[in-house]
Amino acid sequence: MFEKSKWISLPRNVVVGHGVLDQTREVVADTHLTGRPLVVTSPTPKEVAADRIVAQFAEAGDDPELVVVEEATFDAVEDVLEVARGCDAGYLVGVGGGKPIDIAKMASDDVGRGFVSVPTVASHDGIVSNRGSVPEEGTRHSVAAEPPLAVVADTEILANAPWELTTAGCADIISNYTAVMDWRLAYRLKNAPYSQYAAALSEMTAEMLVGNADSIRPGLEESSWIVVKALVSSGVAMSIAGSSRPASGAEHLFSHQLDRIAPGRASHGHQVGVGSIMTAYLHSGENGLWRDIRDALANIDAPTTAAELNLDDDEVLEALTTAHEIRDRYTILGDGIDETAAREVAKQTGVI
Numbered sequence: 001m002f003e004k005s006k007w008i009s010l011p012r013n014v015v016v017g018h019g020v021l022d023q024t025r026e027v028v029a030d031t032h033l034t035g036r037p038l039v040v041t042s043p044t045p046k047e048v049a050a051d052r053i054v055a056q057f058a059e060a061g062d063d064p065e066l067v068v069v070e071e072a073t074f075d076a077v078e079d080v081l082e083v084a085r086g087c088d089a090g091y092l093v094g095v096g097g098g099k100p101i102d103i104a105k106m107a108s109d110d111v112g113r114g115f116v117s118v119p120t121v122a123s124h125d126g127i128v129s130n131r132g133s134v135p136e137e138g139t140r141h142s143v144a145a146e147p148p149l150a151v152v153a154d155t156e157i158l159a160n161a162p163w164e165l166t167t168a169g170c171a172d173i174i175s176n177y178t179a180v181m182d183w184r185l186a187y188r189l190k191n192a193p194y195s196q197y198a199a200a201l202s203e204m205t206a207e208m209l210v211g212n213a214d215s216i217r218p219g220l221e222e223s224s225w226i227v228v229k230a231l232v233s234s235g236v237a238m239s240i241a242g243s244s245r246p247a248s249g250a251e252h253l254f255s256h257q258l259d260r261i262a263p264g265r266a267s268h269g270h271q272v273g274v275g276s277i278m279t280a281y282l283h284s285g286e287n288g289l290w291r292d293i294r295d296a297l298a299n300i301d302a303p304t305t306a307a308e309l310n311l312d313d314d315e316v317l318e319a320l321t322t323a324h325e326i327r328d329r330y331t332i333l334g335d336g337i338d339e340t341a342a343r344e345v346a347k348q349t350g351v352i
């Protein structure tokens with residue numbers, strides 16, 4: 001008796017390239033979204049992109065509403081929900097980096113309206129994924145949300161974003177290598193739900209990025225093109241899997257734990273990159289993939305050491321030895337790594 005079934009939600013329109021921001025209204029119309037648009041943004045992306053989008057909607061007679069959020073909190077989600085209900089928004093458009101996009105994504109899920117993602121920085125794969133995350137009490141909550149119906153990624157805008165945000169996005173993608181290793185391990189050992197297709201797509205995305213690492217340089221629109229395509233593809237892998245597994249393993253647990261132990265020191269992508277070096281070492285030892293991961297990160301100017309993350313050795317060791325406690329997700333860290341062993345990994349890989 002065959003009883004398996006699966007539901008995959010993917011973006012319908014993904015529009016990437018030079019000047020595509022000016023096509024946002026057209027992309028929305030093609031997605032058959034109707035009613036009043038509610039544009040959710042934060043101060044900087046408002047200047048570079050959201051004001052232009054609001055003008056497009058206004059010109060088309062869509063009567064757009066705009067809300068500017070300062071922080072990614074559950075209160076901010078509530079505020080956006082209030083505006084969305086008050087103006088009877090037909091759909092939500094998240095414009096910016098992680099914050100406004102995550103907030104718009106979660107709010108649209110709550111009010112049952114469509115969501116369009118307009119990233120202005122290529123800093124992490126949440127711009128396309130079916131997950132939203134909000135920091136609370138020194139930790140991060142990852143919650144299920146709808147993936148965007150459409151993504152509009154203008155490479156001209158992305159190329160002008162601070163370089164370290166782009167290298168963070170690259171590191172987030174490079175970490176797919178170890179996320180997939182952890183996923184396979186959990187599948188073999190714990191019979192965790194696994195999708196070969198999603199795993200292959202996630203790995204291929206990381207390979208393509210590393211293969212193109214030499215052409216990823218500051219201020220180049222071609223670089224933004226490569227990075228944002230990889231972020232989209234990583235998000236699609238998560239949508240196919242129906243979980244963040246293809247792009248989130250022990251290196252992400254390590255990063256979440258750092259957010260708790262040493263908040264605000266380094267970005268998500270940079271932390272997972274360094275985590276990935278160490279968990280790759282744990283997977284395959286001295287001569288394994290960890291050197292390739294470290295070299296790829298170094299090649300794109302992403303941090304590879306504790307010092308480059310503005311962390312001291314003990315903070316890294318504490319995060320590594322406690323990362324397994326964060327959530328019920330089986331990884332190479334198993335039921336926890338011994339402190340002496342953790343110090344050895346961090347030393348051998350040059351992280352401390």
Ligand SMILES: [Zn+2]
Binds near residue numbers: 125172252269
């Ligand atoms: Zn990530």
